Amino acid sequence: MGSLEPFNRLVKLTARAFYDDISMKGENQPKTSRGDNRGMAVVVLDALTRRQWVREEDLAKSLKLHSKQLRRILRFFEEEKLVTRDHRKESAKGAKIYSAAAAAAGDGQAGTKEGEEKVKLHTHSYCCLDYAQICDVVRYRIHRMKKTLKDELDSRNTVQHYVCPNCKKRYSAFDALQLISYTDEYFHCENCNGELIAESDKLASEEMGDGDDNARKRRREKLNDMQQRIDEQLKPLQAQLKRVKDLPAPEFGSLQSWERLNLGAFTHGDSCAADASRNAQGQYNGTPMPYLGDTKVDVELAGSGAKEEGAESGRNGAELKVLPPWMVKEGMNLTKEQRGETSNTSSNGDEKSEGKDAKKQDPKEDEKSIQDEYIKAYYEALKKRQEQEDAKMMQQEGHAFSSTHSERQLGTKTKREDGDVEDEGVEWEEQEPLGNTSEPYKFVDLNAEAPESGDEEDGIDWEEG
């Protein structure tokens, strides 16, 4: 999976550039939703950048939106080709685990449970950003905008329209043959024989005039101005597009394949397919799994969580994993650049991990002590935060686990650092299943979820506080 950050930035820029003032008003707007909901689209897109596949209900809940409202927005984005959606039938909440397993496995496996007859299938929708397509769509959109404007500017390839001032009947240049009058050199209306006037271009309709030189000149100025403003205002977006162009787009695949991939990391080895899918359902309906995999901070903890006893290596690997996309893509002069970006970027998770990386990289050569100092301080803070978060969490084991785990890091971290940087990121997916061969991991990964989702907020708190 490519680095998400530049793509997320692209999505955010796109949202603000094009979907800022989209109002999602249905024709039959219920009066409960008062006020305008412009900007909602931006919020939804931003939220999606922090998730991968997410169930729409969960998304609605976390955005405090009505699910219908959210669905309308998502449908809009689906039409805009920014979002892929998937719908599938799942059981009602009560019977979800069994029926989902049965339905997903589809083999009546594990002796169809008693829940089957009273299971009601509900269609659940999932959605996910389609990064590769977003790039194309945005590029195409900009291209179209510019082309339209340019055509209008040289009034090329545009069919002139004529309108009758009396009866407002409109004609296009295609009707010219019928409209010519043999008495004078003007076009005449078929109905009232009024003299038709040429309709000026839509984009500059204020500059109404029958195409005399002055009006034409003014129109031209206006269009030029508009073109300049477009260039100016879309500059950040285009810069981002350019940056992203050569990067491989993050690909989550279809819902099923994504699920399989992620489950592969989380389920233990001896679990059968049905078990896996059941597990998936459990995660969807219970703790919101989609929150886990997306930000890098999460991933880091997930890695460590899944490998319990190999915690140092897992930890290290997961942490380094944050790095590769940056190292590989942006070249080796990244440290100062990275720092520059860290101060600018608003994404908390990345900032944190990047800062860590930068810190980790530089001093490695010169001063170990500073590094140790930093790491110690960092983990102190992290631990404290996690404890705070965990107090809120229901899962107590999660608490215990994360604290022990972070303590373990303190001692061992420095020595693991020279682990090869490139490999970790790539191999992460495969590493997980390796570790998942024995039963106890099931526990671990369930626990790991709590600290992770906690940690995401953690990062944000850190930023703001």
Place this chain on the structure above:
Amino acid sequence: MFFHIVLERNMQLHPRHFGPHLRDKLVAKLMKDVEGTCSGRHGFVVAITGVEDVGKGLIREGTGFVTFPVKYQCVVFRPFKGEILEAVVTMVNKMGFFAEAGPVQIFVSNHLIPDDMEFQSGDVPNYTTSDGSVKIQKESEVRLKIIGTRVDATEIFCIGTIKDDYLGIISDPGAAS
């Protein structure tokens, strides 16, 4: 654009033509009927180049006419959007000018004429550049680009532009005389 295609048509022939020259009569009638017509699908039929096959005739009840299915090769002309054509100006007015490329009528509206050309009314209405070096009037030959076609079942009408590189007047009869 020109195409050489095979078309099929059911020809009705009056019984008086039946005889040794039936086929010739049939082909002559086909040419008379078809050449110069326009179908929205294929464009203008310019010329029939050959008759491929004349099927078995069927006598129509009551009239005595015989219907022959005829397959014939012909050259058709169909204008396309984006195509560059050379055309003869047929009429100039304030709204633009009309031109003909063979059977096709093309209208070039005044905003698709370069901005430096202005309409001059008078005895011979024309579009002229400010220095008078280029003049578009009736009978001028222009090269234009088709930017839109309206295709009806029996008619094709085009809109053209001369506002592009290498478009515009080809030879000016006024300059020659």
